[in-house]
Amino acid sequence: MPRRRKPKDASALSLPRLFLYHRALEDAVREGTSVVTSGGLATRVGRGVSSAQIRKDLSYLGTFGRRGQGYDVVMLVRMLSRVLGLDRDWRIAIVGFGYLGHALATFLEYREEKFHIAAIFDVAKELVGTRWHGVRISQVDDLEKVLPVLDCGIGVIAVPAPEAQAVAQRLVKAGLGAILNFAPATLRLPARVAVRSIDLASELSILTHHLSRPGT
Amino acid sequence: MPRRRKPKDASALSLPRLFLYHRALEDAVREGTSVVTSGGLATRVGRGVSSAQIRKDLSYLGTFGRRGQGYDVVMLVRMLSRVLGLDRDWRIAIVGFGYLGHALATFLEYREEKFHIAAIFDVAKELVGTRWHGVRISQVDDLEKVLPVLDCGIGVIAVPAPEAQAVAQRLVKAGLGAILNFAPATLRLPARVAVRSIDLASELSILTHHLSRPGT
DNA sequence: AAATGTGAAGAGGTTCACAGCG
DNA sequence: CGCTGTGAACCTCTTCACATTT
Secondary structure: OOOOOOOOOOOOOHHHHHHHHHHHHHHHHHHOOOEEOHHHHHHHHOOOOOHHHHHHHHHOOOOOEEOOOEEEHHHHHHHHHHHHOOOOOEEEEEEOOOHHHHHHHHHHHHHOOOEEEEEEEEOOOOOOOOEEOOEEEEEHHHHHHHHHHHOOOEEEEOOOHHHHHHHHHHHHHOOOOEEEEOOOOOOOOOOOOEEEEOOHHHHHHHHHHHHHOOOO | OOOOOOOOOOOOOHHHHHHHHHHHHHHHHHHOOOEEOHHHHHHHHOOOOOHHHHHHHHHOOOOOEEOOOEEEHHHHHHHHHHHHOOOOOEEEEEEOOOHHHHHHHHHHHHHOOOEEEEEEEEOOOOOOOOEEOOEEEEEHHHHHHHHHHHOOOEEEEOOOHHHHHHHHHHHHHOOOOEEEEOOOOOOOOOOOOEEEEOOHHHHHHHHHHHHHOOOO
């Protein structure tokens, strides 16, 4: 039963680019730039994004530019914020508070003002009950009890690989609709749940592949 | 001047998959499985990888299966290791030893036996001169002096965004050919350098985008 | 009989080039 | 004139389906 999709839908691959546009435009706002052309934005974004690509990506979302002039920076930032869901704050639950979980929490708390750590879980008895920046660290076993009242939208998995699948399922049961997974394991979850996996070993192996090839 | 490429070249998008195959096959080895079919491997890998996809990916690298039987697991692992550059050890330099750098170092040291932390740099005076698991933490200013003798192939950037570009250029000048970047900034480097960027905010925004949409 | 390897068909995404509009 | 917005061409990757081999 193929759900009829809007005539124009941003391609999956365009999403990360939209975020890059958003970030580059925020820089432009800080510099006081008020209008930007697709070519100018392409230069800011770098990384081989063409002006045609930018216009195409934006055209899937609507019509925002002025022909002959370019795009209003503030308006574009606002529009992209809305599309990316960055026009509101988000509460995040972190499961696994070892080095990685700790690093992620710190990074988010200091650098990303839209994202707030609202729940932390770990299995280590010496951690449970302590607080991190005011957030109580709970026992993973209590996940179903603690999580529902905290209104988190996103769960971050920073536990060892063998536990990742079980943790993911519990997060989903507790109502989370999106998961960012750092464990080197493939998660099998209902399609309605959005999942992104960051796999350090995978990234490194892509680099070693390139280093191992003689030609570019 | 378009360099003529080999008649068959693994597509860029297949590389991360090859790594997933490698990981799944290592699991199979541990279980004592000696032969696997493309369908069986697809089941192990999960995440919507089809058996046809696997056969196609492998066919770009050569002919390894036995018709009617499947693939020899040990041989396939070995072949993929070679292609991915995982048939040798790698020495890594980390720049930025805050929470994130520390977390990455710990993760790699404990979990990835092919990757070794060989150099650590930071700007904090209280860190410089101390050691982490036997590795001396050096001042970032000394990067050009210290790095060349340590024979690192890969550099990991875990510094704040404004410093990332400068650090990246210095790593490249010091001879590194591959960079894994965790700073939320676009790096502009010579094409010969392999770069992968892991952008936490970008991943989160893709999740918030999905959470903000009503339909799947 | 069973599963590979692969040409061909099909999707999906990007680039081109230009009409349209300020 | 300059830059956007967009159909069409192009290219790349995925899926299909089947001839081929053990």
